[in-house]
Amino acid sequence: MNFLHMTENNFSLKKIEISVSEAEKRTGRNAMNMQETYTAYLIETRSVEHSDGQSVLTDSLWRRYSEFELLRNYLLVYYPHIVVPPLPEKRAEFVWHKLSADNMDPDFVERRRIGLENFLLRVASHPILCRDKIFYLFLTQEGNWKETVNETGFQLKADSRLKALNATFRVKNPDKRFIELKHYSDELQSVISHLLRVRARVADRLYGVYKVHGNYGRVFSEWSAIEKEMGDGLQSAGHHMDVYASSIDDILEDEEHYADQLKEYLFYAEALRAVCRKHELTQYDLETAAQDLAAKKQQCEELATGTVRTFSLKGMTTKLFGQETPEQREARIKMLEEQIKEGEQQLKSKNLEGREFVKNAWADIERFKEQKNHDLKEALISYAVMQISMCKKGIQVWTNAKECFSKM
Amino acid sequence: MGKLGEAGLAATAGPARTLGMEGECRASQARSWGLPAGGAGGESPGGDAPLPGSISSSALLQAEVLDLDEDEDDLEVFCKDASLMDMNSFSPLMPTSPLSMINQVKFEDEPDLKDLFITVDEPESHVTTIETFITYRIITKTSRGEFDSSEFEVRRRYQDFLWLKEKLEEAHPTLVIPPLPEKFIVKGMVERFNDDFIETRRKALHRFLNRVADHPTLTFNEDFKIFLTAQAWEFSSHKKQGPGLLSRMGQSVRAVALSMRGVKSRPKEFMEMNNFIEIFSQKINLIDKISQRIYKEEREYLDEMKEYGPIHILWSASEDDLADTLKSVASCIDKCCKASEKRMSGFSEALLPVVHEYVLYSEMLMAVMKRRDQIQAELDSKVEALTSKKADTDLLTEEIGKLEDKVECANNALKADWERWKQNMQNDIKSAFTNMAEENILYYEQCLATWESFLTSQTDLRLEEASEDKL
Numbered sequence: 001m002n003f004l005h006m007t008e009n010n011f012s013l014k015k016i017e018i019s020v021s022e023a024e025k026r027t028g029r030n031a032m033n034m035q036e037t038y039t040a041y042l043i044e045t046r047s048v049e050h051s052d053g054q055s056v057l058t059d060s061l062w063r064r065y066s067e068f069e070l071l072r073n074y075l076l077v078y079y080p081h082i083v084v085p086p087l088p089e090k091r092a093e094f095v096w097h098k099l100s101a102d103n104m105d106p107d108f109v110e111r112r113r114i115g116l117e118n119f120l121l122r123v124a125s126h127p128i129l130c131r132d133k134i135f136y137l138f139l140t141q142e143g144n145w146k147e148t149v150n151e152t153g154f155q156l157k158a159d160s161r162l163k164a165l166n167a168t169f170r171v172k173n174p175d176k177r178f179i180e181l182k183h184y185s186d187e188l189q190s191v192i193s194h195l196l197r198v199r200a201r202v203a204d205r206l207y208g209v210y211k212v213h214g215n216y217g218r219v220f221s222e223w224s225a226i227e228k229e230m231g232d233g234l235q236s237a238g239h240h241m242d243v244y245a246s247s248i249d250d251i252l253e254d255e256e257h258y259a260d261q262l263k264e265y266l267f268y269a270e271a272l273r274a275v276c277r278k279h280e281l282t283q284y285d286l287e288t289a290a291q292d293l294a295a296k297k298q299q300c301e302e303l304a305t306g307t308v309r310t311f312s313l314k315g316m317t318t319k320l321f322g323q324e325t326p327e328q329r330e331a332r333i334k335m336l337e338e339q340i341k342e343g344e345q346q347l348k349s350k351n352l353e354g355r356e357f358v359k360n361a362w363a364d365i366e367r368f369k370e371q372k373n374h375d376l377k378e379a380l381i382s383y384a385v386m387q388i389s390m391c392k393k394g395i396q397v398w399t400n401a402k403e404c405f406s407k408m
Numbered sequence: 409m410g411k412l413g414e415a416g417l418a419a420t421a422g423p424a425r426t427l428g429m430e431g432e433c434r435a436s437q438a439r440s441w442g443l444p445a446g447g448a449g450g451e452s453p454g455g456d457a458p459l460p461g462s463i464s465s466s467a468l469l470q471a472e473v474l475d476l477d478e479d480e481d482d483l484e485v486f487c488k489d490a491s492l493m494d495m496n497s498f499s500p501l502m503p504t505s506p507l508s509m510i511n512q513v514k515f516e517d518e519p520d521l522k523d524l525f526i527t528v529d530e531p532e533s534h535v536t537t538i539e540t541f542i543t544y545r546i547i548t549k550t551s552r553g554e555f556d557s558s559e560f561e562v563r564r565r566y567q568d569f570l571w572l573k574e575k576l577e578e579a580h581p582t583l584v585i586p587p588l589p590e591k592f593i594v595k596g597m598v599e600r601f602n603d604d605f606i607e608t609r610r611k612a613l614h615r616f617l618n619r620v621a622d623h624p625t626l627t628f629n630e631d632f633k634i635f636l637t638a639q640a641w642e643f644s645s646h647k648k649q650g651p652g653l654l655s656r657m658g659q660s661v662r663a664v665a666l667s668m669r670g671v672k673s674r675p676k677e678f679m680e681m682n683n684f685i686e687i688f689s690q691k692i693n694l695i696d697k698i699s700q701r702i703y704k705e706e707r708e709y710l711d712e713m714k715e716y717g718p719i720h721i722l723w724s725a726s727e728d729d730l731a732d733t734l735k736s737v738a739s740c741i742d743k744c745c746k747a748s749e750k751r752m753s754g755f756s757e758a759l760l761p762v763v764h765e766y767v768l769y770s771e772m773l774m775a776v777m778k779r780r781d782q783i784q785a786e787l788d789s790k791v792e793a794l795t796s797k798k799a800d801t802d803l804l805t806e807e808i809g810k811l812e813d814k815v816e817c818a819n820n821a822l823k824a825d826w827e828r829w830k831q832n833m834q835n836d837i838k839s840a841f842t843n844m845a846e847e848n849i850l851y852y853e854q855c856l857a858t859w860e861s862f863l864t865s866q867t868d869l870r871l872e873e874a875s876e877d878k879l
């Protein structure tokens with residue numbers, strides 16, 4: 001549950017609560033007119049009245065995962081300086097053997113429902129993102145929303161991967177903080193992946209230890225049939241072994257929630273990298289513009305003074321076919337001077353743009369850092385709480401079992 | 409050796425205390441290893457109630473006595489004992505229950521009278537041109553008079569233990585002889601003599617000798633004494649005595665033939681016993697497998713946890729605010745690993761060897777049942793021969809008489825030892841599983857303390873930070 005202030009058409013401020021309350025299996029036809037099964041999620045929005053704190057259901061609609069993806073892609077394009085919250089994973093990864101990797105598996109769907117709700121809450125509590133119109137419509141306008149998003153033409157605005165890659169390699173002077181941030185996000189991604197992998201293996205093993213004890217239950221029970229004095233003790237001890245064996249299911253289910261919290265930050269690493277990439281693009285753009293301007297200025301100078309320092313096709317042809325007339329030269333100089341003027345304007349604005357980007361991006365990154373430190377600390381503490389609960393259960397069961405054994 | 413049939417009794421004509429009646433009384437005392445053997449003190453066999461186990465041994469000895477030199481002082485003393493005369497009648501005496509024995513002897517008030525202490529240690533490798541083998545050092549400390557000295561040190565190899573066990577089985581076919589560790593372990597054995605294997609075997613051999621020492625009858629066995637005390641050359645020459653290979657072969661052929669018959673005419677109590685043994689054997693085997701599996705899973709869990717902790721340290725290197733918390737988590741995981749290791753070593757010290765020993769015991773029990781059946785079958789075949797008048801009636805009747813005695817002694821020996829064995833089993837199983845539960849409780853308590861102190865430290869930090877923020 002989250003409270004946020006939203007402006008709708010700048011006319012009114014509302015406090016709202018958002019929840020993804022249900023998930024439903026649906027069948028329909030996809031883009032290629034083929035039958036498909038997918039899961040739809042119910043998003044409910046409630047506005048809270050100041051006076052009595054009561055919430056009234058204002059909107060309720062169904063969305064599927066692909067629509068969440070569309071929303072996020074839109075946000076990525078329009079807010080490149082923001083660390084955009086990640087979506088829960090598309091496919092189940094880091095699974096240990098008991099968990100199914102099937103997307104239609106009810107446990108997976110349930111965890112995804114929680115993850116989607118978390119995503120919406122993150123967006124809604126972000127000071128900038130919460131004001132976005134498309135986000136507002138996502139929550140309120142069921143039909144036609146996809147068309148509305150596509151009409152913004154955001155896909156065209158998106159930077160091409162190739163362009164971004166090119167910039168990453170060629171940029172000369174990116175802000176040092178962004179270089180560090182990129183390294184950090186790589187490390188974060190790598191270490192959390194590793195952690196999640198090993199955690200899954202640990203969960204697997206722990207499951208094995210607990211479940212094998214269940215066999216004691218069965219055998220003790222059978223054995224107790226032939227024992228006179230030991231029989232009762234064996235039988236009741238066996239029951240406790242069964243309890244022990246079945247206790248692992250809840251324990252590991254809780255741990256999955258912990259894993260999901262870590263996964264969110266694993267995916268956040270990619271969002272961080274996206275911001276860094278945008279900076280590199282912007283910076284590269286700036287550097288290229290500056291370079292071009294410098295080249296033009298030099299050209300102009302050469303033409304004016306008559307010295308040819310740099311190679312140019314025009315220069316070569318002039319040499320080969322004869323010099324150009326003074327009028328032609330004058331025309332060229334004038335054109336160049338205009339271009340230079342334009343270029344200087346552009347450079348000025350790009351410079352400003354770049355500085356704005358760095359300022360805004362860094363502000364959001366600071367906000368993100370605090371959020372990350374807080375959330376991960378909470379997650380680690382919750383892990384400890386889970387361990388404590390597991391230990392207490394273990395002590396309970398084995399104390400009971402010991403009592404039974406001692407009565408044998 | 410004598411007319412007691414092909415069961416091949418070894419020369420167990422030992423000292424007068426072979427009966428170990430006091431020991432028999434203590435048979436039911438609730439302790440696993442520490443059953444004291446018969447006292448070497450001045451306790452006379454007389455005045456105690458006659459015990460089933462001792463009846464059979466004495467009956468056997470009685471028969472043997474007829475064959476041996478009557479000049480033997482020990483045996484004279486033995487023969488003159490008034491209470492033992494009752495046993496000459498060969499009438500089946502009611503086997504007294506262990507509980508009534510307790511009441512009569514009141515050994516609970518008496519201090520521990522164990523007078524034979526054995527340790528098995530120091531495995532050593534020996535290489536000869538033909539083979540490589542391991543010997544174990546056996547140290548015996550005793551206050552018994554029949555031993556020449558109070559301390560002995562010898563070296564024996566596994567083969568020697570096998571010899572001893574066979575001798576004990578020959579001498580007491582229907583007593584529950586303690587089991588030896590297996591000859592080979594097929595599964596997962598790469599090298600025949602790896603350290604774990606040797607250590608497990610050493611512990612089992614130690615247990616074997618102590619079990620024999622604690623057994624009221626077996627403890628006085630002559631071969632046992634020689635095993636513990638004889639030096640190398642003396643021991644090997646002694647081993648060479650006894651029924652030869654051929655007679656033993658003949659013996660086993662007859663045994664197989666006879667065992668077929670024995671099952672049909674088994675008395676009811678032995679049918680019940682057999683039923684118990686069959687089911688017990690099934691269950692203990694399962695428990696053995698389950699326990700081994702748990703150990704394996706715990707080992708693998710521990711291995712993964714050992715990798716899990718350090719990742720948090722690695723992560724802490726990229727963080728500033730979170731670094732301390734991450735390092736704390738890593739240290740907690742590390743402490744839990746140590747606690748788990750402790751739990752596992754407790755498991756492998758206490759539970760696993762005990763359960764496994766009882767797996768071997770169950771095999772032993774089945775062999776004992778077979779031998780009892782064989783003895784009975786011998787009698788039955790002779791009785792059959794008599795009724796069909798196929799051979800000399802007088803000779804047969806005499807043989808039958810002897811065989812009837814033999815069967816009775818065998819049955820009584822088994823019954824008494826069975827009770828003793830069951831009591832021991834109950835105690836051993838109970839203490840092994842109680843121990844396992846305790847190890848688990850300790851493990852969880854240690855982990856709990858670790859995580860709780862982590863939680864406290866984090867909460868304290870948060871309060872600190874909150875108050876700092878307010879400033």
